[in-house]
Amino acid sequence: MSIQTIGIIGAGTMGNGIAQACSAAGLQAVLQDVSEPALARALKTISGSLDRAVRKGTLTEEAKAAVLGRIRTTTAAQDLAEADLVIEAATENEAIKIRILQAVDAIARPGTIIATNTSSISITRLAAATQRPDRFVGMHFFNPVPVMALVEIIRGLRTSEATVEAVADLARTLGKTPIGVKNSAGFVVNRILCPMINEAIFTLQEGLASAEEIDAGMRLGCNHPIGPLALCDLVGLDVQLAVMDVLYSNFNDSKYRPAPLLREMVDAGMLGRKTGRGFYTYEK
Numbered sequence: 001m002s003i004q005t006i007g008i009i010g011a012g013t014m015g016n017g018i019a020q021a022c023s024a025a026g027l028q029a030v031l032q033d034v035s036e037p038a039l040a041r042a043l044k045t046i047s048g049s050l051d052r053a054v055r056k057g058t059l060t061e062e063a064k065a066a067v068l069g070r071i072r073t074t075t076a077a078q079d080l081a082e083a084d085l086v087i088e089a090a091t092e093n094e095a096i097k098i099r100i101l102q103a104v105d106a107i108a109r110p111g112t113i114i115a116t117n118t119s120s121i122s123i124t125r126l127a128a129a130t131q132r133p134d135r136f137v138g139m140h141f142f143n144p145v146p147v148m149a150l151v152e153i154i155r156g157l158r159t160s161e162a163t164v165e166a167v168a169d170l171a172r173t174l175g176k177t178p179i180g181v182k183n184s185a186g187f188v189v190n191r192i193l194c195p196m197i198n199e200a201i202f203t204l205q206e207g208l209a210s211a212e213e214i215d216a217g218m219r220l221g222c223n224h225p226i227g228p229l230a231l232c233d234l235v236g237l238d239v240q241l242a243v244m245d246v247l248y249s250n251f252n253d254s255k256y257r258p259a260p261l262l263r264e265m266v267d268a269g270m271l272g273r274k275t276g277r278g279f280y281t282y283e284k
Contacts, residue, residue, distance in 0.1 A: 005027070006086070007085070010088065015033070015042065015089040020049060024067050027173070032075070039075070043073060047068060081109065086104050086113075087116070092238075097126060119187075120243045126156070127157075133156060133157075134158050134163065137164060137167050138153065138155070140154060149175070149177050150177055152179055153171065155180070197240055198258060198262065200232075205261040214227060234272065238266050244258040
């Protein structure tokens, strides 16, 4: 099927990044959120990202205007009804996602594909909450979406081959590389990455080294572009905790137990860059 109009639910970090990537590829993007201020912040973020490309000389002012012109924002879920594909990019909470997905399922056209950008929740379980499990798929982007080249395509038990092929083709249209993944907690990247970050938090909690030293060790010793604690701040400590909780509950293995320091920092509202304070302090 030809995907030309993409609905994106959630105007946060992932949602606005997906909208920008879709529009930059020449597609129509409808970005929906219940909050007008969140939509305004999303457009400001996208515009700022495009401005950086203009300053670097990789984008013209005319092209920037065209990208912004292909993004429509709305607080009305009904405006997603004509989308060929709807991508849910709401907070990493299963109950919230199911409520949103059921609402979209009720208004979307019969042939519309519904995708979720979940980091770790079962695609099969989310698909079962809809009336179109064959046209439901995981489409996991990575932050920052306009820069990161990977998209995990996760099939649920009843996801059709045609659905997988359609979203993989879309990922390529966006300039991304799709990898096929079976449905399992954390999928591939977060199954490997999040326990590594969690271990870095245990290392900090035990006082083996400072946050700066731990990150320098992984950057300089393992050639990582960013240290695990700085990466956790970028992704969000609440997202890291949500993924670890899913891994721990699904595999019932102590190696996935969230570091107590991580849980305490989330309880304290220290979520990383988005709150101005995590393992490091940021100017808001």
